[in-house]
Amino acid sequence: MTTVNTAAVQEDSVVRPIHNPQATVNPCTLCAPLGAALATTGIQGAISLLHGAQGCATYIRRYLISHFREPVDVASSSFGESQTVFGGEDNLSRALDNIEQQYHPDIVTVATTCVAETVGEDVPMLLKRYNSRRNKALPVVYAATPSYKDGHVEGFHSMVHGIVQSLATNTGAPRRAVNVLPPLISPADLRHLREIVQGFGVKATLVPDYSDTLDGVILDEYRAMPEGGTPLDDISSMPQSLTTIDLTMTGKAPRASDVLARRGAQIHLLGLPVGIRATDAFVEHLTQMTGVARPQWLAQERGRLLDGYADGHKYVFGKRVGLYGDPEWVASLATFLFEIGARPVVCATGARNRALTKALEQLPPGSVDEVLDDTDFVRFEVACRRTNPELLIGNSKGYGIARNLGIPLLRLGFPIHDRIGAGRIQVLGYRGSTWLFDSIVNLLLERKQNASDVGYSYL
Amino acid sequence: MAFELLKDRRSQVVRSQRNEVASVDCNKASVAGSVSQRACTFCGSRVVLYPIADALHLVHGPVGCAAYTWDIRGALSSGPELHRISCSTDLREKDVVFGGERQLETSLRQLISKYSPKAAFVYGTCVIGVIGDDVAAVCRRVEQDVGIPVIPVLAEGFCGTKRDGYNAATRALLTLIGRGDTSSIGKYSVNLMGDFNVAGESWIIKKYFEKVGIDVVSVLTGDGRVDDISRAHGAKLNVVQCAGSMTPLAQGMRERYGIPYIRVSFFGVEDTSDALYRTAKFFGSPTILSSTQALVTEELSRVLPELRSIRCKLQGKRAGLYVGGAFKAFSLVRALRQLGVSVVVAGTQTGNQEEYAELQAVCDENTIIVDDTNPLELAAFLVEKDVDVFIGGVKERPVAYKLGIGFCDHNHERKVALAGYAGAVAFAREIHATATSPIWSLMPRRSRPERARIGKATP
Ligand code: SF4
Ligand code: SF4
Numbered sequence: 065m066t067t068v069n070t071a072a073v074q075e076d077s078v079v080r081p082i083h084n085p086q087a088t089v090n091p092c093t094l095c096a097p098l099g100a101a102l103a104t105t106g107i108q109g110a111i112s113l114l115h116g117a118q119g120c121a122t123y124i125r126r127y128l129i130s131h132f133r134e135p136v137d138v139a140s141s142s143f144g145e146s147q148t149v150f151g152g153e154d155n156l157s158r159a160l161d162n163i164e165q166q167y168h169p170d171i172v173t174v175a176t177t178c179v180a181e182t183v184g185e186d187v188p189m190l191l192k193r194y195n196s197r198r199n200k201a202l203p204v205v206y207a208a209t210p211s212y213k214d215g216h217v218e219g220f221h222s223m224v225h226g227i228v229q230s231l232a233t234n235t236g237a238p239r240r241a242v243n244v245l246p247p248l249i250s251p252a253d254l255r256h257l258r259e260i261v262q263g264f265g266v267k268a269t270l271v272p273d274y275s276d277t278l279d280g281v282i283l284d285e286y287r288a289m290p291e292g293g294t295p296l297d298d299i300s301s302m303p304q305s306l307t308t309i310d311l312t313m314t315g316k317a318p319r320a321s322d323v324l325a326r327r328g329a330q331i332h333l334l335g336l337p338v339g340i341r342a343t344d345a346f347v348e349h350l351t352q353m354t355g356v357a358r359p360q361w362l363a364q365e366r367g368r369l370l371d372g373y374a375d376g377h378k379y380v381f382g383k384r385v386g387l388y389g390d391p392e393w394v395a396s397l398a399t400f401l402f403e404i405g406a407r408p409v410v411c412a413t414g415a416r417n418r419a420l421t422k423a424l425e426q427l428p429p430g431s432v433d434e435v436l437d438d439t440d441f442v443r444f445e446v447a448c449r450r451t452n453p454e455l456l457i458g459n460s461k462g463y464g465i466a467r468n469l470g471i472p473l474l475r476l477g478f479p480i481h482d483r484i485g486a487g488r489i490q491v492l493g494y495r496g497s498t499w500l501f502d503s504i505v506n507l508l509l510e511r512k513q514n515a516s517d518v519g520y521s522y523l
Numbered sequence: 524m525a526f527e528l529l530k531d532r533r534s535q536v537v538r539s540q541r542n543e544v545a546s547v548d549c550n551k552a553s554v555a556g557s558v559s560q561r562a563c564t565f566c567g568s569r570v571v572l573y574p575i576a577d578a579l580h581l582v583h584g585p586v587g588c589a590a591y592t593w594d595i596r597g598a599l600s601s602g603p604e605l606h607r608i609s610c611s612t613d614l615r616e617k618d619v620v621f622g623g624e625r626q627l628e629t630s631l632r633q634l635i636s637k638y639s640p641k642a643a644f645v646y647g648t649c650v651i652g653v654i655g656d657d658v659a660a661v662c663r664r665v666e667q668d669v670g671i672p673v674i675p676v677l678a679e680g681f682c683g684t685k686r687d688g689y690n691a692a693t694r695a696l697l698t699l700i701g702r703g704d705t706s707s708i709g710k711y712s713v714n715l716m717g718d719f720n721v722a723g724e725s726w727i728i729k730k731y732f733e734k735v736g737i738d739v740v741s742v743l744t745g746d747g748r749v750d751d752i753s754r755a756h757g758a759k760l761n762v763v764q765c766a767g768s769m770t771p772l773a774q775g776m777r778e779r780y781g782i783p784y785i786r787v788s789f790f791g792v793e794d795t796s797d798a799l800y801r802t803a804k805f806f807g808s809p810t811i812l813s814s815t816q817a818l819v820t821e822e823l824s825r826v827l828p829e830l831r832s833i834r835c836k837l838q839g840k841r842a843g844l845y846v847g848g849a850f851k852a853f854s855l856v857r858a859l860r861q862l863g864v865s866v867v868v869a870g871t872q873t874g875n876q877e878e879y880a881e882l883q884a885v886c887d888e889n890t891i892i893v894d895d896t897n898p899l900e901l902a903a904f905l906v907e908k909d910v911d912v913f914i915g916g917v918k919e920r921p922v923a924y925k926l927g928i929g930f931c932d933h934n935h936e937r938k939v940a941l942a943g944y945a946g947a948v949a950f951a952r953e954i955h956a957t958a959t960s961p962i963w964s965l966m967p968r969r970s971r972p973e974r975a976r977i978g979k980a981t982p
Contacts (some may be wrong), residue, residue, distance in 0.1 A: 087630035088586055088613035095587025117649050118553045119680040121561025123591035126806040126918050135921045137898055143681045148653055159556030162529050166557075166899055178585045178683060179649040182619055212619045212650070229685040284967035285903035286926055442608075461593075 093415025099219030106272020109170030116177025251279035315417020386453035563680030567688020584648030652679030699813030705757025720745025767848030791858030843868035849878035927966030929957030
């Protein structure tokens with residue numbers, strides 16, 4: 065089988081059937097500004113402001129903090145009743161002033177909550193007016209993130225698009241660097257992608273890169289802004305890099321790499337490097353674009369992953385697995401499962417785009433029994449009861465279903481609210497895939513061992 | 524860290540003085556751009572009604588507001604668990620443009636027929652306030668057809684503060700109370716108000732009352748049931764624990780049904796004993812009083828030895844706290860004092876003027892008292908006061924940990940019962956575990972000799 069280029073497939077909006085309005089029970093998505101705020105944490109010196117009422121920002125912070133277990137500061141322009149009637153310009157200005165005074169940021173990203181979008185705030189105009197009143201402009205980036213259209217996946221992509229659109233403007237000298245546009249992945253995975261790229265002797269520019277900001281070390285002082293994130297200068301020179309590897313499936317959200325393409329950059333769409341074939345594609349592309357041979361340690365890690373496959377292949381063969389989460393994850397994991405001989409029987413996402421469905425069509429017919437798009441967890445559970453998975457892979461919100469079905473859950477993706485170390489989970493590259501493969505095998509072994517009357521300690 | 528309070532925030536922070544009460548500016552919208560730790564009006568109403576386990580809770584609006592409040596609280600139920608699912612009308616763009624009433628009505632009917640709740644609460648979020656759906660009319664219409672109470676909770680996030688959300692919940696509860704049959708309710712009967720059965724706390728308290736011969740007609744709203752709440756007006760006394768959220772309801776019931784109320788707390792052994800005695804005295808029955816004495820004596824003899832031994836290990840430690848309501852803060856100050864720990868920073872999300880005056884009175888001199896704080900302020904206060912242990916919610920946790928400070932979750936998200944006598948021991952154990960953990964002595968801030976106060980105590 066050829067490599068499934070999962071990210072290469074895009075399609076426009078799929079909407080809930082208009083004549084069959086249904087309630088959503090146990091949502092499988094978060095809202096758009098969460099994605100925008102998260103993307104912002106990966107930019108050096110950036111802080112995020114949500115234009116709208118206070119609650120959204122606080123809820124979003126709690127969600128992010130519970131996953132990353134790190135401080136995540138997201139400001140709000142704190143709409144009251146009068147702002148919903150007369151507009152939020154004053155609050156927006158006051159918020160920017162206060163943010164500047166407290167955080168001294170290099171840049172502020174502004175995203176909208178539903179209420180600001182509904183009252184029709186013209187945020188770009190308000191930001192322009194704000195800066196025209198100042199002596200020195202405060203650098204701001206804006207993304208529209210109405211959650212009645214989009215979820216956190218699209219919000220994330222919209223903000224990355226906004227950042228690239230306003231900041232990646234340098235068309236100067238070419239640089240020996242590789243850009244990577246990742247979807248929502250863990251800090252550990254971001255770090256590893258950077259490590260792989262740097263293994264080819266070039267600079268890595270990841271947008272966003274919250275590997276340090278959201279997996280920080282303990283310091284002896286509290287920092288208003290954690291260290292790390294992609295430097296603004298690096299973002300600025302992105303169009304001059306050797307290549308841009310885009311790992312996202314943006315659906316109907318705007319795509320940052322399209323902007324870079326218009327500015328002369330070379331774009332390559334790939335699926336997340338999970339497993340041998342997908343990682344090979346990533347690595348081969350780097351070899352090609354840098355002209356540097358694959359480093360020896362990568363070859364070793366590849367060999368080790370294959371060795372692991374051999375050790376565990378029988379335990380996963382034909383095993384039925386349920387996948388849910390962000391489309392990039394589900395698509396890549398489905399491809400990976402196919403590679404190791406397991407079956408992704410049900411694949412679900414709460415994201416509101418057809419990207420996943422399209423991507424999965426690349427697998428041989430019959431590989432997947434059911435694909436759910438724009439779903440909630442109640443519908444996913446019903447699909448699980450039809451397809452009988454023996455293992456689930458996804459975020460902690462699916463724990464209840466795994467429990468009901470009496471099958472193990474491998475926690476991956478966002479959010480993970482019932483374990484520590486979510487930021488340290490690494491499943492990308494050969495190294496990460498080895499951990500992933502071992503974990504799948506061991507969960508299945510453990511289940512069998514627990515269910516056995518004998519209780520062998522030698523398997 | 525150079526830190527300066529925002530100008531807009533100065534009136535919300537005071538230091539307690541011996542003979543003087545400073546006024547704390549409070550009960551107002553969060554300052555724009557301050558990064559408040561507090562959510563919104565909707566959040567306030569949701570907190571109060573959340574534990575009612577046989578009611579449907581439908582959040583009308585875009586999906587986020589519901590997603591962020593899905594199964595996040597530790598409120599337990601002894602039976603149905605409808606409160607643990609998250610229902611949203613999940614409004615999409617067409618609904619926002621053309622109105623969401625049809626989506627609301629369809630969702631409501633669908634969910635009621637699927638889950639057969641005893642009542643339904645419909646929360647209108649910000650967008651609803653702006654697009655002007657007539658939520659009350661839809662509720663009335665559906666109520667007539669389905670024959671259960673369908674109650675609108677009008678608490679759009681931007682309309683006031685979290686405290687206003689309590690009032691919205693009060694109005695909702697008052698429409699339920701008074702519907703049930705009270706003929707079987709005896710003369711020694713109470714409603715336990717403002718306990719949310721986090722980790723089974725209502726059960727602990729209920730058992731005390733039952734042991735001394737007092738019936739608990741309903742708990743508002745821990746392990747709540749619609750039928751119990753609708754006959755709450757038959758109780759002879761309201762015992763109010765979380766006074767911030769429940770005083771409006773207690774007052775409403777006094778006006779409407781002539782039921783008196785007392786304010787108590789079940790956090791800490793002193794407050795618990797005091798609460799039980801005051802309830803017993805209210806009824807004036809010698810039997811109840813003597814059983815209460817017996818119960819208190821027995822419980823104290825069970826827990827005091829351990830509390831004393833923990834006190835020896837904690838003596839001289841300093842605590843900071845930031846909690847939802849002021850009444851919990853009063854209790855915690857006393858409970859910590861009993862453990863030899865002094866509170867040096869005390870803040871709340873929803874305190875009012877009177878409550879802050881009382882808080883200053885309960886606290887030692889020069890305690891920092893703060894309303895609606897933010898992470899940078901907290902970090903600065905914790906460092907200034909060299910705090911050893913912080914008590915708050917999930918959003919405050921990483922601030923403490925980054926500073927090498929112990930942390931105890933006292934929010935509704937926790938899974939450990941901290942009320943009553945057993946709870947007081949659990950609280951002491953947790954404070955002990957986190958304040959004296961040997962790991963802190965390894966943290967950079969604490970490994971400096973002048974700051975190495977933590978980690979020295981014998982665990
Ligand atoms: S109103 Fe919109 S932005 Fe705010 S929490 Fe709800 S869905 Fe998210
Ligand atoms: S939209 Fe309004 S109700 Fe919903 S979380 Fe935001 S502030 Fe609260």
